[in-house]
Amino acid sequence: MKNKQQVSILGAGLVGSLLAVLFQKRGYTVQIFERRSDMRLASMSAGKSINLAMSMRGWAGLQKAGLEEDIRSIAIPMYGRELHQANGENIFQAYGKNNEAIYSVSRGELNKN
Ligand SMILES: Cc1cc2nc3c(=O)[nH]c(=O)nc-3n(C[C@H](O)[C@H](O)[C@H](O)COP(=O)(O)OP(=O)(O)OC[C@H]3O[C@@H](n4cnc5c(N)ncnc54)[C@H](O)[C@@H]3O)c2cc1C
Known part of the structure; x- marks a missing residue:
């Protein structure tokens, strides 16, 4: 069942992304704010490249x-x-x-x- 509560997460790094998946699995509506472009669509910036x-x-x-x-x-x-x-x-x-x-x-x- 869909939970009416919403969760906002700041940062789609390793922690934010995992948290978003876990909240969504519990039925929350999740909104993520990430300052970088969507890495599934854009080419990766070097960042923490290792x-x-x-x-x-x-x-x-x-x-x-x-x-x-x-x-x-x-x-x-x-x-x-x-x-x-x-x-x-x-x-x-x-x-x-x-x-x-x-x-x-x-x-x-x-x-x-
Ligand atoms: C060089 C280096 C090597 C490391 N190696 C390892 C390793 O081998 N194994 C290991 O377990 N850990 C390692 N770590 C630690 C690991 O990187 C961190 O524990 C992990 O990335 C933390 O995840 P996070 O989601 O909290 O932060 P991050 O992965 O840094 O994600 C934060 C996100 O928030 C976004 N953001 C920041 N400010 C804003 C804003 N104002 N608005 C919107 N978005 C914002 C950033 O763009 C970023 O995408 C390493 C760290 C470094 C620096």
Whole structure:
């Protein structure tokens, strides 16, 4: 059933976009105000152009929004980092003890979804 209450969200970044989806799922009418142009239509500005590293908290949010599967298809697992030593050697440092990973995701694609 449609909830008569309206919600206004300022900023369609990662938090605002997710919040909008969650409110809408609960039947609220959502209005988002974003100062940048609609990134689904416009070419992306450089902005925070590096990929986002996403962990369990991010996946939990996307799961609630029903977007987990879509984003899994574009996420790249990162199992650890390579530390370059002064003596020229490299040391691999795992992020988890049981082959866990954090996931690299394009901010633009995440926002557009
Ligand atoms: C360089 C960098 C790297 C990061 N890397 C990671 C990472 O790897 N993993 C991670 O979990 N977090 C990372 N973070 C943190 C993460 O980016 C933030 O936690 C997240 O973007 C916050 O989301 P947000 O929606 O609150 O803000 P934002 O994503 O910044 O979105 C805010 C939105 O509000 C809009 N806006 C602002 N003012 C107005 C206004 N007056 N009117 C209308 N619209 C407005 C902006 O245009 C923007 O779209 C990183 C941050 C930076 C700066």
